[in-house]
Amino acid sequence: MLSFDNILQRIEQEVSQLRFDYPPKSLYTPIEYILSLGGKRIRPALTLIACNIYKDAVDDVIPAALCLEVFHNFTLLHDDLMDQADKRRNKPTVHKVWNANTAILSGDAMLIAAYNVLAHSRPEYMEELLGLFTMTALEICGGQQYDMEFELRAEVSEEEYIEMIRLKTAVLMACGLKMGAIVGGAAKEDAEHLYQYGLNIGLAFQLRDDLLDVYGNPETFGKNIGGDILCNKKTFLLIHALRKASPEQQKELHGWFEKKSYVPEEKIAAFRHIYDDLGLKEMAESKIQYYYNEALLHFSRLNVPDEKLIVLKEVSDILLHRES
């Protein structure tokens, strides 16, 4: 069985060997740029790990794993443009290095390239992998649409928020695990438990991201701290702040929403102060624990010997406690 380090090394090597050799080169330089920025490679790692539970050789699942990594980076490329984000993984975003049109068109080519990578899968898995990936990709677009719509809405419920992050973040991890299960030859029930496991881990992962935006270490986080706060993003924290705030705190929050010009650090500090006062950090952490426990439930129902699940358990713990 491959260790987590083995798996990450294999993915890094495979990503670096990806070739985008269609003319013109200028269309693919931004793609190679964003893929070279690194990142946790967590989605392809989950795919290889899931496959490796059922099969020693993971070569057959490499196309599916790379497809997800290329697709994930495509979504970052277009989302950063839509969100007008300046930084990604501590480097300037594609539309900053080049321009908006390059980000649109290279992103489009990257989405097609993801399908091109997937098409190298063995024919016997193609139909199932293609269907799963395509449905997942549509769900992720739906998640981004909700995300943008929520920024313009005065109120968003926790339920709506969880549905948004399920679509935007969790389904891709779930898809990666299920793709690994399919190519690994897992039973239908196991593939479904891995999918549900991925959904719950994905929800916990995104809630951790919300927390890191406020409480993370700028050195390790890779994005600007407070980015969500500055664009009034209805995160889990803000949704509950708006629900639990005292009349004075309500007034302060809405005052910040309407302010057109301010010192960013002051707005971030003000929000953090309110979040601290309302105990929202602890509330988010308990919600993360809830989804983690849900994930473990599906994990425990997998019909494989415990020793096959060591790496998956290890990665789940890393994701739960991540600082970046």
Added chain:
Amino acid sequence: MLSFDNILQRIEQEVSQLRFDYPPKSLYTPIEYILSLGGKRIRPALTLIACNIYKDAVDDVIPAALCLEVFHNFTLLHDDLMDQADKRRNKPTVHKVWNANTAILSGDAMLIAAYNVLAHSRPEYMEELLGLFTMTALEICGGQQYDMEFELRAEVSEEEYIEMIRLKTAVLMACGLKMGAIVGGAAKEDAEHLYQYGLNIGLAFQLRDDLLDVYGNPETFGKNIGGDILCNKKTFLLIHALRKASPEQQKELHGWFEKKSYVPEEKIAAFRHIYDDLGLKEMAESKIQYYYNEALLHFSRLNVPDEKLIVLKEVSDILLHRES
């Protein structure tokens, strides 16, 4: 055998029955909008016609044909945003009705939806159709990249221009015909001749488009007349104008390129006057005839009885003499 009218009716009916039922609805309204604007449906028509040469029932090729129509409209959606075009088929473009972010994200969903439609093809054709479609889609992104780069360049050769329109326009028609041949069960040689036929018809089609931008009827053309001239697009006409112009005409053209503020109609009239003076309309028409003759050469090598080719011949003539 189906008539061209039968085929167009079938496509219109199939397009109107396309359902985009994934939440949120707001992501799919722009997709339904652009698909409802009509258009010639020439790409899916070519796919059905090619299939119908080899097989009476065309049902099996409907997913491939619809995939191409959805994909083509996706490219229009994103290209219009990149080109900042206000009108498409005489109606406001998606980024004008909604906004840039909606155009980006709904476009992305539309590209994925094209794959979702293609995935309904019969499994025995999937690998070949998927590979052909994906390579074609990448080529089309390459064509758009060249197109945007050429606008910033002082000089573009005819050869570079033809390569650009081959990628941007011709390969999709060629792909449509070849997909029809594949599903129809044509011999490899026939499929390749239909592909080459499509490339040449596509080049003639785009050169006709260049002409219509200058000499077309605004009532039937669907786009604003002179759009290419106003954005200094290096079309076949402008490339040869720059090559053949007298020193005074050179000065006039470059004067217009640099002007920041002007009456659009005056610029269009000035270019048209120079094009007329240099005989470029006739030159473009002879180039169109050249590609049409090349197309006919591949047509004549198809290994099928002549009566099977009546509809394809009819459509080629319509494309060659089109006014819209």
